[in-house]
Amino acid sequence: MKISEIFGVQDFFVVVCEFFYNNINTDDKDPKTILEIIRYNLDEVHIQIVNESIVLNTKYIKEVLKISIESYKRGILATKKLETDLLMRLSHCDQIFEAIKIGGIKENSLNYVIIFSKNKKEVKEAIKKIKNEIKKFEMLSNKKDREHLYENKSKMHVKNTKEILQYFVERASLITEK
Numbered sequence: 001m002k003i004s005e006i007f008g009v010q011d012f013f014v015v016v017c018e019f020f021y022n023n024i025n026t027d028d029k030d031p032k033t034i035l036e037i038i039r040y041n042l043d044e045v046h047i048q049i050v051n052e053s054i055v056l057n058t059k060y061i062k063e064v065l066k067i068s069i070e071s072y073k074r075g076i077l078a079t080k081k082l083e084t085d086l087l088m089r090l091s092h093c094d095q096i097f098e099a100i101k102i103g104g105i106k107e108n109s110l111n112y113v114i115i116f117s118k119n120k121k122e123v124k125e126a127i128k129k130i131k132n133e134i135k136k137f138e139m140l141s142n143k144k145d146r147e148h149l150y151e152n153k154s155k156m157h158v159k160n161t162k163e164i165l166q167y168f169v170e171r172a173s174l175i176t177e178k
Helices: 032-041 058-074 082-091 096-103 119-134 161-173
Strands: 002-004 007-008 012-020 046-051 108-116 139-142
Touching: 007 058, 012 058, 012 119, 032 058, 032 108, 032 119, 046 082, 046 096, 058 082, 058 108, 058 161, 119 139
Parallel strands: 002 139
Antiparallel strands: 002 012, 007 012, 012 108, 046 108
16 A cells, blocks of 8 residues: 555545555445445545546545645535545536446556645545555655556547646536535
C-alpha cells in the first residue's frame, strides 16, 4: 500500500492511498463493508474508493476534488454526498450507478482510497484504520506519482500530460445534478 503525504485542497486535508483490492484483511470483501469499517467513528471524514482506470494521477484527483468542494460550498453537488460527487466527476458520469460501475472499486486491481476532511486529526485516524485493513504500507512521495492513463475513456492522443489533465478536469466540471 502506498500513501501520499497529506496535502491541502481549499480548506480540506487530503490523502490518497493506493492498494490492490485482494490485499484486504477482512473476511467480507464487500466495498461497502470496507468503507463502513474505515468510516466507523469518523464523522467528519469523506472517503471514496476508486479504481485505477479513472485516475490520471494525484494531481487529477486534487483538481477534480477542488471542483467537488466548490460545488459543495455553493450547494450545487451532483448528488447528496460530497464523496459520491467526486466519484461521478472522476468517472465523467452523471448517473451514480454508471459511476460506480466504471470507477468504483475493482477486485484484483489497483484502487485508490481518497480521504478528505477539514479535520487533519480525523484524516490521520482514517489512515490508521486503513493500515489495519490493508496489508501493504509504504510512503509515496509526490514526486513519484504514478500516472495511470486509462484506455477506452478517450481516443485522444496527447504528448503532454498537462494537456490531458486539463481535458479531464474540464470534463469533470461538466457533471451536474439532473
